[in-house]
Amino acid sequence: MAIARARLDLVLLWHMHQPDYRDAASGRYLLPWVYLHAMKDYTDMAAHVERHPGIRCTFNFVPVLLEQLEDYVVQFDVGRIRDPLLRLLEVADLDRIEPQDRALILDSCFHSNHESMLQPYVHYRRLHDLFRQVDTADRRGFDYLSGAYLADLLTWYHLVWVGETERRSDPIFGRLMSKGTGFSHGDRLQLFDAIGIAMRRLVGRYRALAAEGRIELSTTPYAHPLAPLMLNFGASREALPESPLPAEPGYPGGAERVRWHLKEAIEGHRKRFGLAPEGLWPAEGAVSEPLLDEVAAAGIGWTASSESVLANSLGQPGWRDQAARRSALYRPWSHPRAPDVKLLFRDERLSDLIGFEYSKWHGRDAAAHLIAELESIAAEAPEGERPLVLVALDGENAWEYYPYNGFYFFEELYSALEAHPFIRTRTASEALADAGGATGTLPRLVAGSWVMGTLSTWMGDADKNRAWDLLAQAKTAWDEAMAANAFTPERRFEAERQLAACEGSDWFWWLGSYNPAHAVERFERVFRHNLRRLYELIGRSPPASLDQPLGHGGGRPESGGTMRRAAP
Incomplete structure (x- = not known):
């Protein structure tokens, strides 16, 4: 049966995110995931688009x-590396390093999808x-x-965290x-x-693609807070x-804090890229009606979430x-409370195929399957309608499960989409x-996220709820300290940034017995x-409760817990 020559618009949204890993006192990085994903994933994702105009x-x-x-x-430019693992690459004699540095190498350098x-890699496998x-x-x-x-x-750990496109462009990696x-x-x-060379070029590559109109750069509230819960537990x-x-x-002053995260995101975007963002992907695709009010007030033109949220909102749970x-x-949607904000909802099945299934397929077969799925959507559309399909997912964690970091999947997919007669990106x-x-x-x-259309990944579990209690209590102390107006502008700025780091969603994501113990x-x-x-920045003694671990994990979730399917 011939497929009708209807048109279909495909929006691919790749969400790039890591929480703030910097120690506010020293600037030391507590975990290395920013530069590791920059080497492997942010470089590759830019290169895939650069190859396909x-x-x-x-x-x-x-x-x-x-x-x-x-x-x-900045660390590379000034020659003072504050990431403990990266710094060790420069050390001449690894026989004479401190015991904690030795332990860091042994504890860190097998963390990947084996x-x-x-x-x-036979030599790495022997190690x-x-x-x-x-x-x-x-x-x-x-x-x-x-x-x-x-x-x-x-050396091997850093080599396997180099993106496939970087390996092909710089001979040092192959050597x-x-x-x-x-x-x-x-x-x-x-x-x-x-x-260092790859890191220096990275953000500029995305800036150039955006300036050419080949990509759109959207934003998220500054430190990736779970905004619907900050507004209302x-x-x-x-x-x-x-x-x-x-x-x-509830979270004290949650609305004010959400506005702060939105303002910082918009101002930072304008400073880096020369204009305010038109769109916003809320942290974890989590939306609610009060958040929509704040998005509209901030002047954002579009936002997005996941199809389970749409189904719940239309009274069709599980479709x-x-x-x-x-x-x-x-299709796009709007809400009477914020008619100027357009809402898109991602296709969960297609997004999860890329995130969890296609890594097991040959790249050409996976690309062909996705194209066929899109063609089927176009064929089933009513006469005269042009479906708008949003595929949105994590733009960094999936690729380590693909051969060659997904290089051949993207090469086949982007080539097929460029040549397709009626699907356009x-x-x-x-x-x-x-x-x-x-x-x-x-x-x-209905408030929900891109995980099961609920907010249960961040609240409801006893460990997660205890973390919210600790955060809310710290925010109360912060409010009291700020009301006393006893801080210099510099100290207030530092304390506000530290509060933002505490408000990130990742700390709640990783709590739960189903997550791996080490994570x-x-x-x-x-x-x-x-x-x-x-607490130290606001001149208060940290409560003793902060000395007790919030949870221990022990589960073995898919993809190590870095990603979750829309439905179990």
Whole structure:
């Protein structure tokens, strides 16, 4: 059966996000994920578009991520690295490093997806085999691992976190991978310098693509706060009426804080890219009617969430009627409270195919399957209608599960989309402008996110609720301290930035017994560290409760917990 030659607009939205990993007192990075993802994913995602001039898509950068990317450039420029793992690449004699640095290398340098980032490399695999042989309960076996072993391990870990496009463009990476073992200090310095070059170029590549009209850059409230919950803890019960709530009645001054995060995001975007953002991806795709009010007041033209939120809002949970799904999902919406803000809802099935399934397929087959799915949507559209399909997902964590960091998947997909006779890629703002008046009006907007259409990933679990209580109590102390007006402008600025770091959604994401123990331990420790630092900045003694871990994890979630499907 021939497919009707209807047109279809495809909006690809890639969300780039890491929380603030900087220690406010020292500037030291507590975790290395910003520069590792910059090397591997942010470079590759820009390069895929650079190779395909016919592709249009939207990249959403969280402001606190951009700040950290810029900070790494400063570190390279001034020659003082504040990331402990990155700094060790410069150290000449790894036999003489401090015990905590030795432990850092051994604790960090096997954290990746082993199937695609360790098993293909025989020399790196041998390092892992030796590590497992000497790993004992008391860790004394690690004393047998020499500085040469640490040098090879540190080098290989950074090599596997280099994007495929960088490997193809800079011969230093291929030379080192071919050498395989016995990496010298000079080798490590060359690797270090190549990382610095990639980091210096990175944000400018996206700025250039945006200036050419090939991509749209959207934003997120400054530090990625779970805004609907900051505005009202009761938002968690809109989709799950029985959801347990924290002991605190709500987040003090939540509306003011959401406005602050929005203002900082918009001003930072204008400073970096020369204009205010037209669109906003709220942290975790989490929306609510009060948040929509704030988005409208900030002058944002569009925002987006996930289809389960749309289904709940239309009284169709789980889409009991598939015809209703097709009619509702592939179009923009608005709400009477904010008629000037257009709402898009992502296709959860297509987004999750990219995030979780296509990594197991041959790149050409995966691209062909996605194209066929889009063609089917076009064929089922009513005569004269042009479906607007939003595919939105994490733009960094999925690719380590793909062979070659997804290079061949993107090459096949973008090539096919460029050549397709009736599917065209558009930025979100382009697609909405072309849609004109074809906008539905939502009777209500049920608060929810891109995970199951609920807010349960961030509230409801006992550990998560306890974290909200600690944050709310710290905010109360912050309010009292600020009301006393005893701080210099510089100290107030520092304290407000520290509060923002505490408000990020990631600390709540990682709490829960279903998450891996090592990830829970690391992230909840950073959260408590951030809260202690906030108390110190406002001249208060941190409560003893911050000395007690909030949770321990112990689960084995898909993708290590960095991503979650829209539905279990």
